[in-house]
Amino acid sequence: MNSQVFKNIVRFVFLVFLQVFIIDKVQLNVYFNPYIYILFILLLPVDIPRWLLLVLAFITGLSIDFFSGILGIHSAATVFIAFIRPGIIKLIGEKEDAEQNLEPNIRNFGLLWFFTYVSFMAFLHHLVLFYIEVFRFNEFLDTLLRVVASSAVTIALIIIIQLLFIRRIGPVR
Amino acid sequence: MRTLIGFIIKNYFLILFLAFEAMSFYLIYETSYYRRHSMISSSNRITGTLDRVYSDIAGYFLLNRENEMLAYENSLLRSMIPGDTVEYPVPGSIRDTAYSYISAKVISNSTHKRNNFFTINKGREHGVQVDMGVISPTGIAGIIIGVSENFARGMSLLHKDTRISGKIKKNGQLINIVWGGHDYRKGKVIDIPTHLELNKGDTIITSGNSLIFPEGLLLGTIDEYLVNRDQLFNSARLDFATDFNSLYYVYLVKNLNIEELDQLQNPPENE
Numbered sequence: 001m002n003s004q005v006f007k008n009i010v011r012f013v014f015l016v017f018l019q020v021f022i023i024d025k026v027q028l029n030v031y032f033n034p035y036i037y038i039l040f041i042l043l044l045p046v047d048i049p050r051w052l053l054l055v056l057a058f059i060t061g062l063s064i065d066f067f068s069g070i071l072g073i074h075s076a077a078t079v080f081i082a083f084i085r086p087g088i089i090k091l092i093g094e095k096e097d098a099e100q101n102l103e104p105n106i107r108n109f110g111l112l113w114f115f116t117y118v119s120f121m122a123f124l125h126h127l128v129l130f131y132i133e134v135f136r137f138n139e140f141l142d143t144l145l146r147v148v149a150s151s152a153v154t155i156a157l158i159i160i161i162q163l164l165f166i167r168r169i170g171p172v173r
Numbered sequence: 174m175r176t177l178i179g180f181i182i183k184n185y186f187l188i189l190f191l192a193f194e195a196m197s198f199y200l201i202y203e204t205s206y207y208r209r210h211s212m213i214s215s216s217n218r219i220t221g222t223l224d225r226v227y228s229d230i231a232g233y234f235l236l237n238r239e240n241e242m243l244a245y246e247n248s249l250l251r252s253m254i255p256g257d258t259v260e261y262p263v264p265g266s267i268r269d270t271a272y273s274y275i276s277a278k279v280i281s282n283s284t285h286k287r288n289n290f291f292t293i294n295k296g297r298e299h300g301v302q303v304d305m306g307v308i309s310p311t312g313i314a315g316i317i318i319g320v321s322e323n324f325a326r327g328m329s330l331l332h333k334d335t336r337i338s339g340k341i342k343k344n345g346q347l348i349n350i351v352w353g354g355h356d357y358r359k360g361k362v363i364d365i366p367t368h369l370e371l372n373k374g375d376t377i378i379t380s381g382n383s384l385i386f387p388e389g390l391l392l393g394t395i396d397e398y399l400v401n402r403d404q405l406f407n408s409a410r411l412d413f414a415t416d417f418n419s420l421y422y423v424y425l426v427k428n429l430n431i432e433e434l435d436q437l438q439n440p441p442e443n444e
């Protein structure tokens with residue numbers, strides 16, 4: 001159990017650092033703003049207490065907020081996907097034979113499952129995030145385009161990160 | 174009472190979720206442009222140091238460009254020495270004694286979000302205060318919204334709440350500048366009275382009405398005049414004078430008369 005806590009702390013620091021000092025510094029344009037730090041929330045064990053999931057999501061979002069101008073935007077979006085995460089996992093289908101404390105990653109659940117999972121979560125996260133950021137509806141279509149384009153990049157990056165780290169441990173199932 | 178506790182226990186996940194969302198929205202409200210507060214400052218202290226380390230490393234790769242910018246600015250300043258040339262390229266900025274200036278370096282900046290911010294390496298210690306204007310060597314850049322001991326955070330013109338009072342240089346008509354959120358090089362001029370003719374290349378400068386920026390700083394030049402047939406005001410696309418993607422050295426402008434002017438315009442209520 002302790003090794004799992006340690007692993008998650010390392011992952012948290014790594015992802016926040018990657019997001020703030022590498023991804024956010026690559027300034028393509030307003031349509032491509034990937035937010036890969038949500039991978040931290042995605043990879044928490046399936047059976048994590050639900051209150052802890054929300055608390056961690058709030059802390060994660062706020063950490064990213066500290067590096068942007070306004071507090072609360074990322075925490076609102078991240079807490080939202082943490083809230084719907086149990087429902088999304090149930091919707092895509094849990095593995096019955098699997099142990100409950102598994103991480104929902106590519107190796108444990110397969111590429112297709114993970115892709116569907118990331119797509120739902122990234123899209124919904126970005127949807128909430130970008131609309132709160134704009135906070136007005138007269139830029140509705142423009143913001144939607146931003147959500148779709150950025151989610152696509154986020155999904156691709158998260159899958160690449162997963163494949164890079166999984167290979168070290170063993171072949172993808 | 175028991176049913177209430179039972180209800181809370183049963184729905185604790187939903188209640189905790191709503192509590193966190195409420196807290197987030199409270200933070201958004203508390204730290205947004207209209208109510209900038211100390212919370213931004215405390216976050217500055219933590220992230221400012223990290224940002225400075227990053228900027229120190231990344232800065233090495235940009236020395237050439239910075240040199241060019243400084244050389245350009247030197248030439249501008251030189252041209253302001255009386256007797257050298259007649260034209261003042263950044264009128265008001267030097268002669269005006271109603272304003273004082275602090276130079277600073279941008280250590281973190283973005284141009285690709287809907288709301289962009291930057292961090293500078295000067296803070297309260299150096300006399301930086303909230304509401305000071307930020308100008309680049311070529312034009313205006315933003316407004317300070319949060320200050321900590323050694324750093325300050327500014328709201329870029331590239332922000333949804335930006336609304337800068339400007340005027341058309343050739344006829345002095347007042348207009349407003351906003352940012353539409355697409356391109357960091359293009360702003361939008363709104364509230365242009367329909368009877369006015371604007372041409373590509375016309376200069377837009379600050380009006381001096383806002384108490385933040387001195388009058389006559391360059392905002393940009395007109396790129397395209399957009400006529401809205403059925404509306405009261407026309408709009409135009411603006412080429413920003415400031416290159417937000419290469420914002421390195423900036424000046425903070427302090428209006429020395431701001432308190433007096435503020436009191437005059439918004440007198441304190443006496444019962």
